[in-house]
Amino acid sequence: MSSDEKVVPRKRLSRDLRRRQLLDVAWGLVREEGTDALSLGYLAEQAGVTKPVVYDHFETRTGLLAALYQDYDARQSLMLDEALKCCEASLASRAGVIAQAYVDCVMSQGREMPGVSAALAGSPELEALKRDYEQPFLDRCHHALAAFAPSGTIGKAGMRLLVGAAEALSQAAAVGELPPEQAKQELSAAIVAMVERQ
Incomplete structure (x- = not known):
């Protein structure tokens, strides 16, 4: 030099x-x-x-995959929180916001998140992460929706139904089986139907 x-x-x-x-x-x-x-x-x-x-x-590699899972979950929680702040207090509106936030977050990650989840499948870390991060999501949704249920609350089975439908429909949109807008509409309708049955 x-x-x-x-x-x-x-x-x-x-x-x-x-x-x-x-x-x-x-x-x-x-x-x-x-x-x-x-x-x-x-x-x-x-x-x-x-x-x-x-x-x-x-x-470790598993630690990296777990960090990616956590990063995704933090983004999903932020999107849902922001959307719920701006939404009107009606069942249809809140169901639509939850559906939109869930599907949009999955779509923003494209096909990456299923690969991360699959790579972590069967590991104790994934099970711990799912428990740690799924419950706050369920709590947010319960808080947003419970007042619209005829009983004034939503049971665990109903909340599990919400998560299952959200995962299935958003993944179908991510891989091109469904248009994202259709996935959002179907998920929103499923949420409304579930809440009304409580």
Whole structure:
């Protein structure tokens, strides 16, 4: 290097920004190459960091997949919370908002999320994550809908029905089996019917 050349130090990212960068790169890898290609070493290479940086954030491949699942869930919760704040207090409106937020979030992740879920299938981490993140979603939906139920509450079976219908219809939209708008309409109708039977 000549005396005229200057070494420009690379800006170090904060821990939170580095994690965000790694998750964004990981989502891109899953989208482009599938979850089978996702390893901590490959993520480090694609993100332009050393392997210890990636291991420090995720520890294992399962830890990385779990972090992707958590990232997706946080986005879904935010979308639902924002939508519910702006919606009118009617069963049809709230059912429509829940359906739209759920399907839109799945569509925003395209086919990546089913791959992440499949890669975690059978792992204790996935079961723990599902329990940790499904219940707050159920609680939000229950809070938004229970006042419209004839009994004033919604049973566990009804809430499980909501989640099952939401997953099935949104995944059908994500893989092109249904147009997203149809998935939203069907899910909204299913939510209304479920609440009215309570």
